[in-house]
Amino acid sequence: MVAAMWLVIGVLVLFSAGYLGYSRYLAQFVELDEDRETPAHKYEDGQEYVPAKKPVLLGHHYSSIAGGAPIVGPITAGVLWGWVPAVLWIAIGNPLMGSVHDFVSLSASLRHEGKSIGYIIGEYVGERGKNMLLWFAFLTIVLVVAVFALVVAIVFNAYPEAATASLIYIGLAVLFGVYLYQLNLSFIPGTIAFVAAMFVGVYVGTLFPVALFEPAARAPAETFVLLGSGGSWIPGAGSLGANTAAWVPIILVYGALASALPVWVLLQPRDYLSSFLLYSGVGGALLAIIVGTLGGALGIGAITPSQPLTTQLEPFYGFIGRSGTPLFPLLFITIACGTISGFHSLVSSGTTSKQLNKETDARAIGYGGMLGEGLLATVALITVALVAPEVGGGIGLALPTFATGGGIILTSFGIPTSFGGPFMALVLVSFLLTSTDTAVRLGRYMMEEIVGTPESSVESFASDRYGNAVVQAVPAYVLITSGSWVTLWQLFGSANQLLAALALLTATVWLANWSDSKQLISTGGPMVVMVTITTLALLWLALHDNIYAKFLNDAWMADAGGFAMLSAVVQIAIAFTLLYLGLSLVRIGYENIQNAREDTGGAVATDGGQESQRDS
Numbered sequence: 170m171v172a173a174m175w176l177v178i179g180v181l182v183l184f185s186a187g188y189l190g191y192s193r194y195l196a197q198f199v200e201l202d203e204d205r206e207t208p209a210h211k212y213e214d215g216q217e218y219v220p221a222k223k224p225v226l227l228g229h230h231y232s233s234i235a236g237g238a239p240i241v242g243p244i245t246a247g248v249l250w251g252w253v254p255a256v257l258w259i260a261i262g263n264p265l266m267g268s269v270h271d272f273v274s275l276s277a278s279l280r281h282e283g284k285s286i287g288y289i290i291g292e293y294v295g296e297r298g299k300n301m302l303l304w305f306a307f308l309t310i311v312l313v314v315a316v317f318a319l320v321v322a323i324v325f326n327a328y329p330e331a332a333t334a335s336l337i338y339i340g341l342a343v344l345f346g347v348y349l350y351q352l353n354l355s356f357i358p359g360t361i362a363f364v365a366a367m368f369v370g371v372y373v374g375t376l377f378p379v380a381l382f383e384p385a386a387r388a389p390a391e392t393f394v395l396l397g398s399g400g401s402w403i404p405g406a407g408s409l410g411a412n413t414a415a416w417v418p419i420i421l422v423y424g425a426l427a428s429a430l431p432v433w434v435l436l437q438p439r440d441y442l443s444s445f446l447l448y449s450g451v452g453g454a455l456l457a458i459i460v461g462t463l464g465g466a467l468g469i470g471a472i473t474p475s476q477p478l479t480t481q482l483e484p485f486y487g488f489i490g491r492s493g494t495p496l497f498p499l500l501f502i503t504i505a506c507g508t509i510s511g512f513h514s515l516v517s518s519g520t521t522s523k524q525l526n527k528e529t530d531a532r533a534i535g536y537g538g539m540l541g542e543g544l545l546a547t548v549a550l551i552t553v554a555l556v557a558p559e560v561g562g563g564i565g566l567a568l569p570t571f572a573t574g575g576g577i578i579l580t581s582f583g584i585p586t587s588f589g590g591p592f593m594a595l596v597l598v599s600f601l602l603t604s605t606d607t608a609v610r611l612g613r614y615m616m617e618e619i620v621g622t623p624e625s626s627v628e629s630f631a632s633d634r635y636g637n638a639v640v641q642a643v644p645a646y647v648l649i650t651s652g653s654w655v656t657l658w659q660l661f662g663s664a665n666q667l668l669a670a671l672a673l674l675t676a677t678v679w680l681a682n683w684s685d686s687k688q689l690i691s692t693g694g695p696m697v698v699m700v701t702i703t704t705l706a707l708l709w710l711a712l713h714d715n716i717y718a719k720f721l722n723d724a725w726m727a728d729a730g731g732f733a734m735l736s737a738v739v740q741i742a743i744a745f746t747l748l749y750l751g752l753s754l755v756r757i758g759y760e761n762i763q764n765a766r767e768d769t770g771g772a773v774a775t776d777g778g779q780e781s782q783r784d785s
Contacts, residue, residue: 208522223534230521239507275525318649324598325412381395514672520611
């Protein structure tokens, strides 16, 4: 057994070196200039382009990127293959790949009027490449919405206290938006008052937990069950349970409505407030691990956790994991966030770039924000290492493990698990709710760029802020209600990681067309790695996990219902569509890079976005 403190220290050392060294180099490499006007100021409209204070925007960005994936992924990977492969992928891959991906996606968008990565690549490879990337991103968004909505529902089922606290938290966020942007009241006093009210909301949640139907076994006996013990008629109730299945459509509707509101109404104030939950949850857990380990070693009762903070999982369970799952390539898509995530490129180039006050803020928000998500992934891995659940529990086991393990860690500060567990559950939900409606908003941006000027009622509906939400929510609901969690998670991870490769391709194309002097290793190297991993993973999921294990399996075919079969067909179609779009874009992008480096007399972007002719 290894003290969890050493995992924390090792990750902190590598992350600190990345931020102090590599991110500084990258900031100089892309020539960030605090005096250059950002899109937020140039196109300020009070709706999407709204300059935000650095801590407010960092809170939004961090809350948006750090959804359930950096929690569920490391927990699942740790149970399957052991904690060593998981922590190595997080500690090394994040500063060299994921943080670079987020930073260059944000920087490229800044130099292209706050436009998305689809628009950016279209500037260099043409309309066909742009639309292919946008369609790829939109399909990935549907998977993101499905996964995050499901995860929130499972947390609400396991921790009804978090459901109550989340309702209070959303209401406080709306009030804080009015306080800041309509009443123009003082920022710091308001922050103190509303953050304090959020923590009170956690306490209220422990007193009045709420469920729609009968919740999970660990739920408090005093839980208020609003609709009784039935619910078997709800789609997905058979595999998910009635309470979880009932929360799913509510969360999807919330995501749709929240995505349509101006950013000042809910997105900015909620994300800023939730950042305090996230910082206290992640930072508090990291500090509690160190303090609790030292306190236990020194025998200091006041700071001794309820159980030793040492790993109970094996370091390594072998290349073929405990469920017969190969480590390569599936480890690298199971931990879909925490190391590198294509979804972050959509956030960076979709909402964050439209709110950045100064270019130089991009280093802390882009590179630093991703390191923060890596710390969350480390905490998640430690929680499962402490609790060591049995393999096979899937997401229904992973999420309660995070809250339970996090509650144990916080006992180092004398916080009882009756409060610490629900608090960590709310920390998780605050990530997820933010990411869910941000994803729906980003999906609308993707469709708006695909459609352009609507020329038919179908195009108008698809790009409308409410119609587009329906276009995303319906297929997401079909995928969720199939009950095929494992395949859905791995498909999401594969799509997400391949999108990361395409975002790195976009950045590499941008740099190649900017100047001959720009090196392409920092973005091109991670791109090649991710294209290889995700191509193999998508083939495995389509051919093995769906066609071979399902449609060629008589036992599965005999038991599968209509929703399960439909979901499998959708997953196969999505996997092959993503492969086609992704590999086609890689080919087009590679040809553009070759042409840009061979053409010494063409146009180059002297400031990374504005083109001027170069003498031949």
